[in-house]
Amino acid sequence: MTDFGHSRFALLDGPTPLRRMERLEATLGRRPLYIKRDDHMEAGLGGNKLRSLEFWVGAALEEEADVLVVAGEPNSNQCRLTAAAAAKAGLDCVIVHNAHQDDWAGRASALSRILGATIRFVGPMDENRRSNVVEDVAEQLRLDGRRPYVVGNGVVGALGYARAAAELLRQSDETGAGIRHVFLPGSMGPTETGFIFGNALLGNPFEVHLVSVEYGLADLAARIARIDRDLRRTTGLNPPPLEDAAIHYHMDYLGPGYARPTPQAEEAILALARHEAIFLEHTYTGKTFACFMDMAKGGALPADEAMCFLHTGGVPALFWQLDLFNLIRQPDSGRTEALLPAV
Ligand SMILES: Cc1ncc(COP(=O)(O)O)c(C=O)c1O
CATH class of the missing domain: 3.40.50.1100 (Rossmann fold)
Incomplete structure (x- = not known):
């Protein structure tokens, strides 16, 4: 619709x-x-991001994407809800967390993993560098024959x-x-x-x-x-x-x-x-x-x-x-x- x-x-x-x-x-x-x-x-x-995700997923499906890519802190609401939306839409989900993979981060991202997302911890970095990493991840997925949609516009x-x-x-x-x-x-x-x-x-x-x-x-x-x-x-x-x-x-x-x-x-x-x-x-x-x-x-x-x-x-x-x-x-x-x- x-x-x-x-x-x-x-x-x-x-x-x-x-x-x-x-x-x-x-x-x-x-x-x-x-x-x-x-x-x-x-x-x-x-949470609020689910309303945004209705339109992000809509755009992803229109582009015939097969995987959602999103970035945030391990306890990010946007990351968790992107994993949830991907599950509902039958898409894969890759999450980039700008944090070290320690005990806290593992627990804070647990809901996203339960929802089926693949998590990459890339270490602490600011949002600009994180956007570049997200682009690299999307490019790698393309090279692997996947069709990524980067969530967050x-x-x-x-x-x-x-x-x-x-x-x-x-x-x-x-x-x-x-x-x-x-x-x-x-x-x-x-x-x-x-x-x-x-x-x-x-x-x-x-x-x-x-x-x-x-x-x-x-x-x-x-x-x-x-x-x-x-x-x-x-x-x-x-x-x-x-x-x-x-x-x-x-x-x-x-x-x-x-x-x-x-x-x-x-x-x-x-x-x-x-x-x-x-x-x-x-x-x-x-x-x-x-x-x-x-x-x-x-x-x-x-x-x-x-x-x-x-x-x-x-x-x-x-x-x-x-x-x-x-x-x-x-x-x-x-x-x-x-x-x-x-x-
Ligand atoms: C619970 C919650 N409320 C409000 C906001 C703020 O929304 P926005 O970033 O669109 O201003 C966020 C953003 O992550 C959120 O998770």
Whole structure:
């Protein structure tokens, strides 16, 4: 099937759930608060990259590729979900990890290997060098008579979130949720720019709140402008310009840097788990949810406007993040311990 003039291979089984967070509403004193569960998809434990992969795999199949090639850290969500998508599409998958093959890396990439991917550890290196290695791997595959497709084109990947904006509006209208404010992480750009582009195509029903988890403001805004421009070119669509949209950049939650913990993210992770039994992690969603909670508590947004947190997934990373927490590492400070009878 095609969407926005691009081939799409279905990997989601329907809209992801949209839920009210009523226990959290009671604690924070604001309603309604919604969560869109993009961490809740059937394939490969789900997450935002699965929406992008619908278009990456669509492009791969159109080119008659027979193997997906992807690169990332051993615990990369994109790598795991590419392995999952390859399994669903009947393609092979080669993953390049820019890390040493040690015990941690072996465990962190275990899900991808269970899904059938072939893993190559190429040692630590920056993203530029890693891209060259990926090209070399693809070339080697070609010489071996294979037809590789390199996963990761940000513009093609962004189309997944243009669809997600329409899906969220449909759910909001059907349920009467009236969602106005949508919060999501600001990182490499495809997810958030896709959402912004989809929102523009709908006439900007949502105000988009981007919580930076990786870059400074100028960098993040430039990434979004570039992908937005390329989306217009590749789809031939010309929705209202970026300047017409309500995009709010929240730059105060990054802390010491990408994937580095903050006390606010820890508090947010514990709050969502202990009110709604939903997991977040430290890299993307914890920091974003910390901002969401602050905005729900504070008076910055009109009191009658519905807020929605877009949970982009990544929860498997939590298994590697125990040492990033302060509170739950202390044996006598968790709620469970507090409930145990003294002995
Ligand atoms: C769970 C999760 N959320 C958000 C993002 C950010 O998406 P993007 O790189 O498209 O900005 C990622 C990227 O890997 C992710 O894994």
